[in-house]
Every structure is written in structure tokens, then in C-alpha cells.
Amino acid sequence: MQALSGGKETFVIERPVKEQQLCYHCGTPCITNSVTLDEKVFCCDGCKLVYEILDSNGLCDYYKFQNHPGLSQIKAKRFDKYDYLDNKDIAAKLIKFTDGNYTIVNFYIPGVHCSSCMWLLEHLNKLDIGIAESRLNFTTKEVTIHFYTEKTSLRHIVELLATVGYEPYISLDDIGKKEFKDFNRQRIYKLGVAGFCFGNIMMMSFPEYFSINTGIEGKYVALFRMLNLILALPVFFYSASEFFNTAWKGLKQKTLNIDAPIALAIIITFGRSLYEIITKTGAGYLDSMSGIVFFMLVGRVLQERTYKSISFHRDYKSYFPIAVTVLTDKGTESKSLQDLKEKDVVALHNDEIIPADAIVLNGKALIDYSFVTGESQPVEVPIGKTVYAGGRQAGEKVVIQLMKPVAGSYLTSLWDHFAFKKNKIQENKEKSIVHILSKHFTIILLSLALITTVYWAINDPSKIISSVSAMLIVACPCALLLSATFTNGILLRIFSANGLFLRNASVIEQMGKIDHIVFDKTGTLTENNKNIEFKGPELSDREKGWLYTVAISSQHPYSRALVQYLGKRDAVNVSFWKERRGKGLEAVVQGNEILIGSAAFVGVKEERENTAAMYAYINGKISAFYLIPGFRDGVAEAIPSLKQQYDLSLLSGDNDRQKQQIVSLFNEHSSLLFEQQPVDKLNYVAKLQNEHKHVMMVGDGLNDAGALQQSNVGITLSDDVNNFTPSCDAILDAKRFSYFPQLLKLSRSAQLIVNISFAVSVIYNLVGLYFAMQGLMKPVIAAILMPCSTLSIVLLTSGVSGIISKRLGLSLN
Amino acid sequence: MSALFLLVIASILVAAAFLIAFIWSVKTNQYEDEKGAAMRILYDDSIKIKQVKN
Numbered sequence: 001m002q003a004l005s006g007g008k009e010t011f012v013i014e015r016p017v018k019e020q021q022l023c024y025h026c027g028t029p030c031i032t033n034s035v036t037l038d039e040k041v042f043c044c045d046g047c048k049l050v051y052e053i054l055d056s057n058g059l060c061d062y063y064k065f066q067n068h069p070g071l072s073q074i075k076a077k078r079f080d081k082y083d084y085l086d087n088k089d090i091a092a093k094l095i096k097f098t099d100g101n102y103t104i105v106n107f108y109i110p111g112v113h114c115s116s117c118m119w120l121l122e123h124l125n126k127l128d129i130g131i132a133e134s135r136l137n138f139t140t141k142e143v144t145i146h147f148y149t150e151k152t153s154l155r156h157i158v159e160l161l162a163t164v165g166y167e168p169y170i171s172l173d174d175i176g177k178k179e180f181k182d183f184n185r186q187r188i189y190k191l192g193v194a195g196f197c198f199g200n201i202m203m204m205s206f207p208e209y210f211s212i213n214t215g216i217e218g219k220y221v222a223l224f225r226m227l228n229l230i231l232a233l234p235v236f237f238y239s240a241s242e243f244f245n246t247a248w249k250g251l252k253q254k255t256l257n258i259d260a261p262i263a264l265a266i267i268i269t270f271g272r273s274l275y276e277i278i279t280k281t282g283a284g285y286l287d288s289m290s291g292i293v294f295f296m297l298v299g300r301v302l303q304e305r306t307y308k309s310i311s312f313h314r315d316y317k318s319y320f321p322i323a324v325t326v327l328t329d330k331g332t333e334s335k336s337l338q339d340l341k342e343k344d345v346v347a348l349h350n351d352e353i354i355p356a357d358a359i360v361l362n363g364k365a366l367i368d369y370s371f372v373t374g375e376s377q378p379v380e381v382p383i384g385k386t387v388y389a390g391g392r393q394a395g396e397k398v399v400i401q402l403m404k405p406v407a408g409s410y411l412t413s414l415w416d417h418f419a420f421k422k423n424k425i426q427e428n429k430e431k432s433i434v435h436i437l438s439k440h441f442t443i444i445l446l447s448l449a450l451i452t453t454v455y456w457a458i459n460d461p462s463k464i465i466s467s468v469s470a471m472l473i474v475a476c477p478c479a480l481l482l483s484a485t486f487t488n489g490i491l492l493r494i495f496s497a498n499g500l501f502l503r504n505a506s507v508i509e510q511m512g513k514i515d516h517i518v519f520d521k522t523g524t525l526t527e528n529n530k531n532i533e534f535k536g537p538e539l540s541d542r543e544k545g546w547l548y549t550v551a552i553s554s555q556h557p558y559s560r561a562l563v564q565y566l567g568k569r570d571a572v573n574v575s576f577w578k579e580r581r582g583k584g585l586e587a588v589v590q591g592n593e594i595l596i597g598s599a600a601f602v603g604v605k606e607e608r609e610n611t612a613a614m615y616a617y618i619n620g621k622i623s624a625f626y627l628i629p630g631f632r633d634g635v636a637e638a639i640p641s642l643k644q645q646y647d648l649s650l651l652s653g654d655n656d657r658q659k660q661q662i663v664s665l666f667n668e669h670s671s672l673l674f675e676q677q678p679v680d681k682l683n684y685v686a687k688l689q690n691e692h693k694h695v696m697m698v699g700d701g702l703n704d705a706g707a708l709q710q711s712n713v714g715i716t717l718s719d720d721v722n723n724f725t726p727s728c729d730a731i732l733d734a735k736r737f738s739y740f741p742q743l744l745k746l747s748r749s750a751q752l753i754v755n756i757s758f759a760v761s762v763i764y765n766l767v768g769l770y771f772a773m774q775g776l777m778k779p780v781i782a783a784i785l786m787p788c789s790t791l792s793i794v795l796l797t798s799g800v801s802g803i804i805s806k807r808l809g810l811s812l813n
Numbered sequence: 814m815s816a817l818f819l820l821v822i823a824s825i826l827v828a829a830a831f832l833i834a835f836i837w838s839v840k841t842n843q844y845e846d847e848k849g850a851a852m853r854i855l856y857d858d859s860i861k862i863k864q865v866k867n
Contacts, residue, residue, distance in 0.1 A: 065855065115852040122853070138849035188839050196832040200825055220817065227821065 023047050026165075027068025029552060029571055043072065043553060050164050057126045062116050069116030071165045081349070082162070084323030084334040085155035094154070094170065096144075102132070104146050105154060107161070107168035112141045121166060128152050128160055143168075170322055184304070187242070191297040194239035197231045198290040204228050208283040209780045225277045225284070232286040236270050240293045258435060258481060261442045262296065265472055272469045285473055288786045295790045299482050302489025303505045320353055320406075327399065337406055344402045350581065354391045356402045357409045359384060363398030367391040370523070370701065390702060396581075428506040433754070434484040445475050452773050460775075467775035474768030474782060479761030479789045487753045487797040491746065494801060498810045499733030500715075500743050507729045510713045511747035513694045517642060518685060518707065520699035521652035521662070522629070524717050525639075529561035529612070530630030536616075536623025543618055545569050546589040550596055554579055558614050561627055562596070584614070592619050629658060631665070634738030639665050641741040647693070651676045651684060653703050682706030702726050742808040749804045756800065757793045764789035 021030050023043035035042040038055070042048040050070060054062050062069060084090050097104040111117070118136050121143050125131040130152025134145045145157060161168055204224040243259045243266060250257035266289055273284025326335045327345040335344070337355055345361065348354065354367070365381040369391045378394040381387050387400060389409035406412060449468050456464045488505035495502055502508065519525055539547070548569040551559040556579075576588040584597010595617040599606045602615040604622055612627040642648060648670040650662060656674040666672065673684065681697075685707045688695045697704065697711035700718065705726040708714030716728040717737065732740065768785050771778075805812055838844070 061856075065852075115855060118849065118852050119856060122856075136849065137846040138852065139846045185839060189836055192832055192835045192839075196828055200828055203824075204821075223818070223821075227825070231825075 022068060023070075023072075024063070025051050025068065025070035026072040027070075028072050046165075047072065053127065053164060054120070059120065059123055059126055062120045065116040065119055066114045069114050071111050081321075081352075082155050082158050083325070084336065085158055086153070087323065087334055087336065090323060090336050091154050098149070101148050101150050102146065103149050103154075104144065105157070106142055106144050107158075107170070108140075108142050109136075109161070109166045109168050110141060111166050112136065112138065112143075117166065120164065124157075124160070127164070128157065131157065187297065187301060187304075190239040190242070191294070191301055193234050194290060194294040194297055197235045197239075198287070198294040201228050201231050201287045201290050204231075205283065205287045205783065209783055221283075222280070228284070228286045229274070229277050232270065232273070232290060235290040235293050236266070239290075239297065240266050243293075243296070256439050256442050258438045261438060261445065262292070262481070264442075265475075266292065268469050269473045272473070285782050288473065288782045291786050291790070295482060296485075299485030299489065303485045303492070320355055324348070324352070324355055340402060340406055342402055342405060346400050346402060348393045348398050348400055350393060350396060352393055354387050354389050354393070354400065356389045356406045356412075357386060357404045358389075358400040358402045359386050361399045361401050364395050365393065365398045365400070366395035368394045428510055432506055432509055433751070434481060437480065437758075441480065445472070448475075448769070448773075455773075456775070463775040467773060470772035470775070470782075471769060474772045474785065475765050479764055479793055480758055482790060483757030483761055483793050483797060484754050486794055487750060487757065487801065490798050490801045491750055494746065494805050494810060494812060495743060497812060498739055498743060499736030500730055501732075502730045503728070507713060508747055508750050510694070510729070511696070511744065512749075512751045514646065514696045514713060514744070514747075516647040516649065516688055516693040517696045517698065518649045518651060518681075518688070518711070520681070520697075520701075520704045520707075521650055521658075522654050523700040524698055524704075525631060525635050525650070525662075526629045526658070527632050528629050529557050529627045530632070531628040532561055532565040533626040533628055534565075534623065535607075535626065537621055539618075539623065543621075545572055546592060546594055546618065547596065547616055549574055549589055550577065550585050550587045550594050553577065554585055558612070558627065559585065559596070562614065562625060565625070594618050631661075632734065632737055634736075634740075636665065637738050638740045642744070643667050643670065645741075645744075649673070649684070649688075651681050651707070653677070678703045678706050682710045685710045698732075699726075699728075739810065742810055745808055746801075746805060746810065749801075753797055753800050753804070757796050760792060760796060761789055764792075 021041045022028070023030050024040040025042055025047035028043040030041050030043045035045060035048050037048055037051060040051065042051065047070060054060055085094075095103055095105050109121070112121070118138055121136045122134055124134040124145065128147075130147050130150075132146040132148065134143055136143045147157060158168060158170070204227050207221060207224060240263075243263045246257060246259040247263035250260055269285050269289040269292075273286045273289065276282035276284045320337060323334045323336045324340070325347045326333050326340070327347055332347065340346075340355060346355070346358065360381050360383050362383055365383075365387060366378045367381055367387050368378040369388070386403065389404075389406070389412055449471055452468055452471060453464055456467055485505075488508055491508055492502055492505060495508075522528065544566050548563060548566045549571040551562045551566070552571060554560075572589060574587050574589050575591075576586075578586050580586065580597070580601070583601040584595060586597075587594045595602050596614060599613070599615055602617045602622065604615055604624075606613070607624065608626065614625050614627070616623050616625065639648070643666065648666055650666060650670065650672045652672075652674050653676055654674065659672065659674070662672060673680075676684070681699075681704060685695050685697055689710070689712070695711045696713045696715060697707045698715045698717060699705075699708055700716060704714075704716075708716065708726060708728045713730065714728040715730045715732050716726060717732050717734050719734045732743075764785055768782070771781055802812060843850075
């Protein structure tokens with residue numbers, strides 16, 4: 001055990017410990033109980049440091065809101081990685097506002113989870129006097145910090161956040177969100193105004209419904225009608241403006257879009273009502289008009305619901321670092337990614353991603369290409385050989401020289417593919433059934449209007465205007481459009497309650513049309529360290545307990561897998577524990593020396609090639625643990641049920657060593673392709689589409705980005721939906737994978753629900769038309785038909801969606 | 814006549830007040846963070862700077 005004797009890093013416990021305690025800061029079980037301060041025990045020095053900082057600044061209230069609120073600090077952090085924030089150009093892009101001194105900046109902090117987090121992040125000014133104010137938006141996990149550049153710096157603030165355990169996620173391409181927010185706000189204001197006017201107009205119209213317009217009360221009728229007209233003005237000119245705008249835009253391009261018939265109905269209703277009220281010939285249909293506008297806006301707000309903390313638009317830049325350390329003649333320099341040139345020499349630290357294709361100059365390059373290929377085993381690259389962009393350095397620091405600019409690299413050139421140029425959202429909208437129906441609807445309605453005109457022109461010309469305008473008022477397509485918008489809005493909510501987050505409502509319809517599903521293997525269907533195969537002398541329960549104790553405090557995926565393999569056990573006392581990066585764990589448990597780690601670390605020879613393995617050394621006894629990829633939970637149930645309804649394919653960047661296991665799950669018609677490059681995956685999806693298939697791609701990483709983009713519906717599977725996922729149409733929570741077939745069934749039912757409510761709205765339209773074409777349309781009939789059709793459609797869509805989801809075993813909220 | 818007239822005007826004014834309140838609440842970001850405010854109310858800002866022990 002030479003590891004124990006030498007070196008500054010070792011620490012050996014002196015006093016005996018009775019029981020294992022939880023870290024005061026983060027709640028992780030403490031291994032040695034040796035890291036203490038103020039009679040509080042910490043799992044590691046990182047957590048202790050955070051406590052010390054908070055304690056010396058009087059911020060220990062942090063620990064009062066929640067027990068163990070902190071995040072484990074056991075993973076060592078490297079602070080020089082924030083050097084780039086001193087670079088003025090990069091800083092300028094992150095800063096929201098500055099007058100040279102007073103500066104405002106926004107950070108997204110993924111670690112925020114409880115009231116303590118919030119309290120601490122809003123008291124940052126106690127930790128740094130340069131900070132004037134900080135405020136956290138808990139829903140979006142964004143903190144806004146106001147500070148004085150004379151007293152502190154951007155870099156200092158980020159380092160402070162990282163020190164106290166709230167490392168911000170910094171990315172340059174999350175700009176442009178604000179515009180969208182303002183647009184949504186406008187719509188909410190419009191909705192409020194329409195609601196207010198609609199309610200009051202309904203109230204003022206009551207006398208008309210009951211025909212109270214004679215005698216003394218008759219005097220008020222004129223007053224009520226004028227008030228209605230005044231209240232209708234903001235609805236017509238403000239709330240309804242977006243229908244006019246989009247309809248006009250469509251007309252200019254010579255197309256009839258969805259908003260055209262609505263705009264037509266609104267204008268005619270308003271015009272006729274205006275005429276009737278001014279000439280004192282009637283009350284008009286202002287209640288119906290404002291109702292239409294109000295309900296249409298409600299439907300759209302429901303449908304345009306967005307998930308504040310989820311981003312669907314990420315490309316490779318979100319994965320790549322913002323800046324890297326470049327070695328120049330003058331020393332080191334932090335350069336932002338777009339300033340990198342060929343021949344630049346870059347120092348790459350542990351866990352950093354290679355920004356562009358490069359050759360290794362010196363150091364031990366151990367590159368993990370799982371982002372790019374899905375292949376999980378890190379590859380050792382000798383000096384002088386090429387490493388590719390997107391790979392992650394798994395070993396210690398290495399020096400590389402770039403051979404290509406960032407955008408010209410093998411992985412990033414995927415984004416130059418034409419698949420990324422098309423506007424998928426726009427395409428989906430144009431393919432949408434509602435879009436097509438509304439076109440026909442307008443044409444049918446106009447021809448009916450023409451027939452009516454001709455009929456009355458022959459029989460009674462005085463009725464032309466009243467009957468035709470009444471027709472156009474009654475037959476507004478809003479019931480039809482509402483059925484789609486409400487169904488989509490409700491389904492979006494049900495989907496998100498079940499862990500499927502859609503980019504927008506048009507994805508639902510596309511999902512319903514899918515007939516072929518393509519899966520990525522690694523990371524999507526399988527998890528790398530799912531199972532463990534044990535080899536070596538039988539371990540006693542006591543020995544298993546020791547291994548468990550040593551592994552439980554490590555965040556390394558191998559340790560996690562080992563803990564899972566050993567099952568829940570009682571931790572025992574450890575007198576010494578140390579994690580050595582890239583090597584393994586060493587510990588002394590009840591006087592027994594234990595090593596867990598790589599073959600070289602434990603001092604044995606690698607037995608199997610191409611298999612991830614870890615070895616354990618317990619008092620001279622060596623045992624091996626082979627990490628075998630296995631199916632994700634839920635996959636074994638989901639795939640057999642999917643293959644009854646869909647054609648399935650599987651694409652893997654990996655080699656075919658697991659083929660047997662996979663074949664058993666899929667059927668003989670499914671194509672299973674291995675060693676697929678990112679571009680191959682994209683081309684495979686495109687090939688299926690050429691055969692007129694509607695393809696869904698389910699993937700997880702950057703290597704699937706091309707296929708996700710090319711497919712009709714691209715779904716990313718993610719263990720944490722707030723995590724970084726490639727650009728896609730929907731994100732599925734990996735824990736909910738077993739519900740995947742049911743979610744697809746629900747999307748198929750969506751069309752049925754829309755059709756049913758469409759049929760209902762057609763009935764209402766026919767009844768209305770029956771009266772209108774005869775010139776018998778009374779305001780009271782319009783006033784009854786309009787809310788009835790709207791309400792019945794709202795009830796129908798929510799009711800049917802609810803029943804179908806319940807039957808499928810999905811949760812509603 | 815005048816009683817009803819006043820009532821109508823009053824009811825519209827009350828409703829308008831609520832409309833303005835609604836627009837104000839949207840404008841001042843009150844719907845941006847539904848969970849945050851409920852937690853912020855728990856703070857009691859009595860931060861004591863711990864005496865440095867010598």
C-alpha cells in the first residue's frame with residue numbers, strides 16, 4: 001500500500017467514530033467522518049469550504065430552510081476554466097446591461113432546487129460587496145445579478161457561484177428568447193381586454209335576448225347598444241389585430257391561411273352590427289364577435305404554451321466550451337471558440353471537449369467519443385495522431401494542435417447539411433389538417449354565400465345583405481379551429497404530465513402520423529453500465545459491505561454501477577478514503593486495505609479487451625467487475641408493444657457486440673444497423689422518407705442530431721429534461737420510457753378527438769346556416785349558438801382526452 | 814332612469830379596474846415565477862455577521 005504512506009493528499013483519522021453521519025451541507029453519507037468544523041460533519045473538503053464561507057458571512061440561515069440543502073462538492077473543480085470571462089468580447093456577449101460600472105447579468109443555474117438555494121442566491125451581496133442585488137427566478141432557474149465592475153468582476157462572480165456550489169451554465173447561443181416573451185405578453189394583454197369586453201357586452205345584451213325593448217325599459221336599449229359598440233371597439237381594433245395581420249400577410253402571398261376566414265367573419269360581423277346600431281334597426285352581433293375573439297385567443301394561448309426551462313434549439317455550440325486555453329509564444333491565452341484558427345495549440349484539460357479536429361502534440365490523450373459515435377469506451381490516441389471535434393478528454397491535461405477551424409470539423413460540418421436549413425415548424429404547420437380544412441371551409445362557405453345571393457336576388461333582393469352577412473357570421477370556422485387548438489392545448493398538458501415535452505402543438509399531429517420508428521442504441525435503449533458481471537473468488541457479505549461503503553461516496557459512473565450491483569447495504573466505518581481521478585478509489589475499512597479501480601491502479605493485467613472493467617483489491621484478494629451495457633428500464637416492455645404497430649429500426653454508432661441481445665427484442669423485419677456515423681443516420685432517415693414513411697427518430701446525443709432534424713418527429717431521451725439535449729421536436733424523460741407506446745397511442749387519438757369535435761361544430765354550423773340562409777337569423781339565435789358550440793367543444797375535447805388518457809394509464813396532472 | 818344608468822357605469826368601471834389590475838400584474842412579471850414568491854416570504858433578514866474568534 002504505497003499509496004497510503006506517501007503524498008500530501010493522504011489523511012488518516014485519529015479519533016474513533018461511532019456511526020456514519022450525513023454531510024451537514026449536502027446530505028451525502030460521510031465516509032470517514034473526519035472532515036469536521038463547528039461539530040458538524042462534512043463528506044468532503046468542498047462541502048466544508050462552502051460551509052466556512054457561508055458561516056463567516058453570517059449566511060447560515062441557508063441551512064435553516066432545508067436540511068442538507070447543498071449539492072455535493074466531492075467532485076473537484078477547476079477554476080482557471082473561467083479565465084475567459086476576463087476577455088472583454090466574451091463578457092460583453094453575456095452582459096445584459098452596463099453603463100461602464102453598474103452592470104446586469106443573467107445566469108442559468110441548473111443546480112437550483114429548494115428554498116435554501118433561493119435564499120443564498122438572493123444574498124450574494126453578503127459574499128461580495130461588489131454585488132448590489134441578485135434575484136432568482138425559481139421557475140426558470142435564472143439568477144439576475146446587478147453588480148459594480150469597479151468593485152468586482154464577472155469572472156469573480158462566476159467563481160463565487162461555483163465555489164458555493166451553484167455553477168452557472170454559460171452558453172452564448174441562448175440569446176433571442178426575449179422577443180418571444182414579449183410576443184406572448186402582447187397576446188395575454190389582448191386576451192384580458194377581449195375577456196373584459198366580452199363579459200360586459202354579454203351583460204348589456206341580455207335585454208335584447210329577452211326582447212325587452214318596449215315600454216319604459218325601451219329607453220335603455222339605445223344606451224346599451226351604444227355602450228356595446230364602445231366596448232366592441234377595443235376588441236375589434238386591438239384584440240383581433242393579430243387575425244387581421246396574419247390574414248393580410250397570407251393574402252399578400254396569395255394564400256388563404258387559417259386566419260383569413262376568421263378575419264372575414266369578424267369584419268362582417270362588426271360592419272353589420274355597426275350599421276344596425278347606427279341606423280337603430282337592430283342590436284347587431286357584437287356579443288358573438290367578441291366571444292369569437294376571446295375564445296380564439298384562449299385556444300391559442302393554451303396551445304402556444306412553452307416550457308420555460310427547456311430548450312429545444314440547441315446545436316453543437318451548447319456542448320462545446322465557450323473558450324479554450326491557447327498556448328502561444330507569450331504564454332497562455334483564453335480564446336473564444338470562433339476566434340480559434342488552424343494551427344492553434346490548445347491545452348485540453350480533463351473533461352473538456354475538443355473544439356475542432358486536431359492532432360495530439362503531447363500528453364496522454366484518452367478520448368471519449370460518446371457524444372459523436374455513441375461508443376462508450378474511451379480511446380487512447382498516441383501522439384501525432386488525429387483526434388476529432390466533439391470528443392471529450394477523459395485523462396489528464398493534453399496538448400493538441402488544431403488542423404481545421406471549428407465549423408469545418410467532421411462533427412460540426414453535419415450542421416451544414418441541408419437538413420438543418422429547412423424550417424421544420426413552418427413545414428409542419430402547412431401540412432397540418434387544420435390548415436387544409438380551413439382552406440376548403442372558406443371556399444365552401446363562399447360558394448354557399450354565392451348561391452344564397454343568387455336565390456334571394458331572384459326571390460327577394462331586399463334580403464340579400466342580411467342573409468349573406470348572417471351566414472358569414474354564423475359559419476365562422478372558429479368552432480373548427482377551436483377544436484384543434486383546445487385539443488392540442490389539453491394534450492400538451494397531458495404529455496408533459498407524463499414526461500414528454502413537445503416543442504409545439506404541431507408535433508402532436510405529426511406524431512399521430514408516424515409509421516416507422518428509428519431508435520438509437522447507446523444511451524437511448526441501452527445504458528452503458530447497467531449490469532455487472534463478476535469474476536473472481538466469492539465475496540463474503542462483509543467484504544461486499546466494505547466495497548459498498550467505499551463506492552457509495554464516489555460520483556463516478558462505475559462506482560454507481562457497483563453500488564447498484566451490490567444492493568442496499570449498511571455502510572461501515574472507514575478510516576481512510578481517497579478518490580484518484582482517472583484511476584480509482586483507495587480506502588482502509590476496519591483495518592482492511594481496499595482498492596477499487598482500473599487494472600493498472602489495482603496492479604493486475606487487463607483480461608478482456610474492449611470491455612469496461614474495474615477491479616477490486618481486498619487484502620490481497622483480486623476480483624474483477626465487468627460492466628455490461630443493458631437495456632434501460634422500460635425498454636423491454638415498450639419495444640414489444642411498439643413493434644405491433646410500427647416498423648422499427650435500430651441504428652448504433654457502436655459495434656455489434658450486443659447484437660444477440662437486441663435481436664431478441666426486435667422482430668425479424670426490423671433492420672438493425674451498426675457502426676453508423678452521424679451522417680449515415682441522417683441518410684437512413686431520409687431514405688425511409690423517400691419511401692413515403694413518416695419517420696420518428698428517438699435518440700439522445702449529438703451523434704443523433706442529424707437524424708433528429710431530418711425525421712418527421714425527432715425525440716430526445718434525457719435523464720434530466722433540463723439537461724443539454726440536441727435540437728429536437730420533443731424531449732422524453734427517460735424514466736417514463738415504459739409509457740412511450742401509450743403516449744404514441746394518445747397522439748393517434750388526437751386526430752380522432754379533433755374529428756369528433758369538428759363533426760359537432762359542423763352540426764352547429766349547419767343549424768346556424770339553416771336560419772341564416774333564410775334570412776331569419778336573430779341576435780338571440782347567434783348568441784345561443786355561439787357559446788353553446790364553443791362550450792360543448794371545450795368540454796368534449798377535454799373530456800375525451802381525459803378519458804382516453806385514463807384508459808391508457810397516463811396521469812392527467 | 815338615473816339609478817340604472819349609474820349602476821351600469823359603476824359596474825363597467827369596477828370591471829375595468831380589474832382589467833387594469835390584471836394588465837399591471839402581467840407587466841410586473843408576477844406570472845413569470847409562480848413558485849419563487851412563496852419561498853421569498855419565508856426570509857427574515859436578520860443576518861448576523863459571526864464574530865471572528867481569535
